[in-house]
Amino acid sequence: MTKLDFAIIDPHIHQWDPYHTPHSAALLVKALGKYPAVMDQVVRWVKPKPLLETIGRTDDVLNPYLPEHYRADLGTFSAESVVHVEANWHHHKGFGVVEETTWLQQLDFNSQGLKLGAIVATADPRDRKFKDILKAHQDASPKFCGIRKMAAWHQDKGVYRWCDRPHLYQNKSFLKGFEQLAKLDLSFDAWGYSTQLLEITSLAKQFPETRIVVDHLATPVGLFGAVGKKTGKTLAQRNAIFKQWQQDIAQLAEQKNVHAKISGLMMPVLGHTYYKQHRTATIAEMxxxxxxxxxxxxxVFGLDRVMFASNFPMDKPNTTLNDLIHAYIQMIAPYGEQALYSVFKQNAANFFQLPLEP
Incomplete structure (x- = not known):
C-alpha cells in the first residue's frame, strides 16, 4: 500500500461527549449508557426514521468521540492538525453555540500527538445578534476561523432535513447577516445536498470576497442506492443524480472563492449499506x-482547491479511517506526489490559514 511521507491536515472532524456536554442524547446516555443494546432500541423508537437512515449506526453518535478516539481511528497515519466542524451543539440558539467553542478549548489534543488547528463553529446569520455572536466565538478561542450553517434540505421527506426551512442560502435575513463574514475575514463551510448546488453557487457569486468551502461535495443523496421514500431507487435515477451533480458542481467551481472538501462520501445517506452487512467497505470497493x-x-476545481477530509465519525458506519485514507491515496496518486501533498495538507492549510510545520 502507498504511504504518505508527511502528516496530514484533516479539515473536517467532529468532537462530542454526550455524557458531559449539552447533547440531544445526554439524558439517554446517562440513564442507559451501560446498556447499549437497550439504548439503541430507545433511539430507534423516539428518533425519526430519516435521521436514523442518515447516521446508519447509533453507537457512533451516542458514544463520546474525543481526541483519543480520533487518534485510534487514524491507525498508521499521523495528523499534524485537525479542524473541528460544528456538531449540532444542543444549545444551538443565540449565544448558546459559543459553548461548543469554549468546550473545545479544554480538550487534550496534545496528549494524542495532535493539534487543534482551527474551529469551524456555528451561528445563524439570520440572528439579529449575529455579529456579536461571531465576536463571542473570537473571544472564546483564537482558533475560531469561520462558521458552518447547514442548509441540507431535500425534497424527499424520507431524507433527513438538517435545516428548519428550504432555500436557507437565499433567505434575505441570512444574506444580510452573511456580509459580516468577509468583514471579519471568516470562512464559511456550506453544506447542502446536491439538489441545492445552484443555491450555493448563487451565494458564492454574491459574496466573492468570502472564502467558501463546500462540504462533502454537496452530498449527492441516493447516488449509490435507494434512500428515503423515492430517491436513487433505480439505476436510471442514480445516473440522473450523477449527471446533474456533475453539471451543477462544475458551475459552482467557476466561483474562484469556492473550495471543496472531498469528504463525507461514505455516509449512509448516499445509499451505502455496508453497515447493514455488518462490515466496512474495502479499499478496492471505495x-x-x-x-x-x-x-x-x-x-473542475483543480488540484489547488480540493482537500481530503475525514468527516469522522460520521462516515464510520461504512468505513474505517485508515482504509478511507488508503483509498484516497490510490485515487490521488496518479496525479503525482505534489497532488498528494496538496490534497492531504497544503490546500487545507491555505484555506483555513494554518501554519505548516517545517
Whole structure:
C-alpha cells in the first residue's frame, strides 16, 4: 500500500461527549449508557426514521468521540492538525453555540500527538445578534476561523432535513447577516445536498470576497442506492443524480472563492449499506465507487482547491479511517506526489490559514 511521507491536515472532524456536554442524547446516555443494546432500541423508537437512515449506526453518535478516539481511528497515519466542524451543539440558539467553542478549548489534543488547528463553529446569520455572536466565538478561542450553517434540505421527506426551512442560502435575513463574514475575514463551510448546488453557487457569486468551502461535495443523496421514500431507487435515477451533480458542481467551481472538501462520501445517506452487512467497505470497493466523483471534482476545481477530509465519525458506519485514507491515496496518486501533498495538507492549510510545520 502507498504511504504518505508527511502528516496530514484533516479539515473536517467532529468532537462530542454526550455524557458531559449539552447533547440531544445526554439524558439517554446517562440513564442507559451501560446498556447499549437497550439504548439503541430507545433511539430507534423516539428518533425519526430519516435521521436514523442518515447516521446508519447509533453507537457512533451516542458514544463520546474525543481526541483519543480520533487518534485510534487514524491507525498508521499521523495528523499534524485537525479542524473541528460544528456538531449540532444542543444549545444551538443565540449565544448558546459559543459553548461548543469554549468546550473545545479544554480538550487534550496534545496528549494524542495532535493539534487543534482551527474551529469551524456555528451561528445563524439570520440572528439579529449575529455579529456579536461571531465576536463571542473570537473571544472564546483564537482558533475560531469561520462558521458552518447547514442548509441540507431535500425534497424527499424520507431524507433527513438538517435545516428548519428550504432555500436557507437565499433567505434575505441570512444574506444580510452573511456580509459580516468577509468583514471579519471568516470562512464559511456550506453544506447542502446536491439538489441545492445552484443555491450555493448563487451565494458564492454574491459574496466573492468570502472564502467558501463546500462540504462533502454537496452530498449527492441516493447516488449509490435507494434512500428515503423515492430517491436513487433505480439505476436510471442514480445516473440522473450523477449527471446533474456533475453539471451543477462544475458551475459552482467557476466561483474562484469556492473550495471543496472531498469528504463525507461514505455516509449512509448516499445509499451505502455496508453497515447493514455488518462490515466496512474495502479499499478496492471505495476506489471503485468514489473515483468518478473524485476525478470530476479535480477536473473542475483543480488540484489547488480540493482537500481530503475525514468527516469522522460520521462516515464510520461504512468505513474505517485508515482504509478511507488508503483509498484516497490510490485515487490521488496518479496525479503525482505534489497532488498528494496538496490534497492531504497544503490546500487545507491555505484555506483555513494554518501554519505548516517545517
Amino acid at each position: 476506489v471503485n465507487v468514489l473515483t468518478p466523483l473524485i476525478q470530476h471534482a479535480i477536473q
